[in-house]
Amino acid sequence: MNWSNLFKISLKALSNNKMRAFLTMLGIIIGVAAVITMIALGQGAKKNIQDEISGMGSNMIMIHPGGERRGGVRLDPSEMQTLKESDYEVLRKENLFLAGISPNVSMSGQLVSGNSNYPSSVSGVGTDYIAIRQLNVAEGEMFTETDIRKSAKVCVIGTTIVDNLFPDGSNPIGRIIRLNQVPLKVIGILESKGYNSMGMDQDDIVLVPYTTVMKRFRAIDYLEGIFASAITEDMTDLATADIEEILRRQHKLKDSDPDDFMIRTQQELSEILNTTTNLLTTLLACIAGISLLVGGIGIMNIMYVSVTERTREIGLRMSVGARGIDILVQFLIEAILISITGGILGILLGCGASAAVRWLGNWPVAIQPWSVILSFLVCTFTGVFFGWYPAKKAAALDPIDALRYE
Amino acid sequence: MGKTVIELQGIRRDFIVGDETVHALRGVSFSISEGEFVTIMGSSGSGKSTLLNILGCLDTPTAGEYYLDGISVRKMSKNKRAILRNRKIGFVFQNYNLLAKTTAIENVELPLMYNADISSAERRQRAIAALQSVGLGDRMEHKSNQMSGGQMQRVAIARALVNNPAVILADEATGNLDTRTSFEILVLFQKLHAEGRTIIFVTHNPDISSYSSRNIRLMDGHVIEDTVNTDILSAEKTLAELPANEDD
Secondary structure (H helix, E strand, C coil): CCHHHHHHHHHHHHHHCHHHHHHHHHHHHHHHHHHHHHHHHHHHHHHHHHHHHHHCCCCEEEEEECCCEECCEECCHHHCCCCEHHHHHHHHHHCCCEEEEEEEEEEEEEEEECCEEEEEEEEEECCCHHHHCCCCEEEECCCCHHHHHCCCCEEEECHHHHHHHCCCCCCCCCCEEEECCEEEEEEEEECCCCECCCCCECCCCEEEEHHHHHHHHHCCCECCEEEEEECCHHHHHHHHHHHHHHHHHHCCCCCCCCCCEEEEEHHHHHHHHHHHHHHHHHHHHHHHHHHHHHHHHHHHHHHHHHHHHCHHHHHHHHHCCCCHHHHHHHHHHHHHHHHHHHHHHHHHHHHHHHHHHHHHHCCCCCCCHHHHHHHHHHHHHHHHHHHHHHHHHHHCCCHHHHHHCC | CCCEEEEEEEEEEEEEECCEEEEEEEEEEEEEECCCEEEEECCCCCCHHHHHHHHCCCCCCCEEEEEECCEECCCCCHHHHHHHHHHHEEEECCCCCCCCCCEHHHHHHHHHHCCCCCCHHHHHHHHHHHHHHCCCCCCCCCEHHHCCHHHHHHHHHHHHHCCCCCEEEEECCCCCCCHHHHHHHHHHHHHHHHCCCCEEEEECCHHHHHHCCEEEEEECCEEEEEEECCCCCCHHHHHHHCCCCCCC
16 A cells, blocks of 8 residues: 555645635534533533532541430430540541541630620631641631640631621730630631632631530530541541441440441532532533534535545546555545544644633633543544545546546 | 557447447457557447547456456456556546646656655656656646646646556547647647557547558447558648637
């Protein structure tokens, strides 16, 4: 086979008919660009949601009391007192899959500073809490284990609290705020996180050592919950299983007893949201796939018409010694060149359109390398596949008929 | 007489059209030697197109033997005939059949593009030589749509020459040209004949026979006349005697 000459012949034939070649390419260009852009949009939306979830702490594990019955009556979980401080300490000591763990007891009350006041809920937590929730201390510092041991009257507050209690803009660090008549010293301010996707103000937050809430405010000996974070997202399942085992042992539950606690992970939430965005991506991919198919049919159409239009040319080529296979290869090379060029232009257009959507529409996009490769392969494949039939037809022409074709 | 280039033995060609069998050729036999300029004449329906297709290895006979340059063509496959056309035959058509939007030199190079043994340098060099021999050495980069009919036919002749064929087959090569240009093309054919080329010129125009060395006349699928022309007219002379074309 005389590949290099046939390649030159195909290239020449294409450059002689630039308009026709471009129109054929257009279908492929739009198909590929559509696939890349739509998948980039879908994946961008998905990534956006995932980022938000991991912003809340993607490895987060929440343990709540639960499942306890008294005389057949299921109790409100907040009334249950099955989680103890000792559970927290054992988990902290024994569970190898946890990066951080913090008890949680909460209360609400009116915060007062000078003549400003603001109603807020206060979380009694451990030192790991800010790491688990991916919070950062902007000014001052987080309270320490010593503060927890001493049930110190200190607090770390969010920016919403700062704005409401210190409207004059003075530095709150070192100032005293009162909660239900108990003075708390502000030792740190958290970095602002804004609103989350549920519309909750993440800066409306007051962190106090959990021992302070338990002993000084509420006089309770149980925990309302335990927050923990697995070392990595993948280890969440291992960590969860380990927590369950340790707590069942701690609570001396028999094999037949149900758990008296509930473990929730952030993964569950992210799976629900992922299902939605995956549906969106699939839908967009379907639309894009159809555009690609239409592009392929476009190639077939033009190739088919071009065989008829070029019958005499084919006849001439055959009369000067082109074999059927030479004609077939020429038409296939033309189809492949059109598909590949169209594919490359489509990739450029798709990436450009994605970037334009990001800058102009401020829409999250994430161009997926696999979508680029996939759409390119699919378009080349459709180009060759749909180029094959007309090429076959051209190769089977009888040179006498082709030469006399009007 | 040189060696035999074409030998036909009892060539028959039948076409089946609907229920009927049409006998286009009913036993044609002749041989052509190297260096002959043969005109094949006949009215339409005489079978000359069918004969030309067979001579050009575009078609195979129903019965009979055809040897081209000593090779039997009768049972050859399509692909082998394509290769044979590529190496042994040069076609010149009535309507030139040049590739559109393509330069003269690229048109002439075309047959060699299908021959992998020829390097691109040799291809170009042979195409230049062929164009020079038809007097178009200064128009090599002109595209087919920038040339007159006579020039296009010269390019087509150069294309037929470029593979150094055993035989040049011309099918009504002057049919689309005015009288003056026709004679210019005939001058070219006579020049090629003088250089020792074997030429078969199929035409229905009886005037052309006076300029060739041998005339074969077909009727109803038979050869009815096969004469050697001893008194070959010079096309150049006739051209000189033509009244000058005032339109030019």
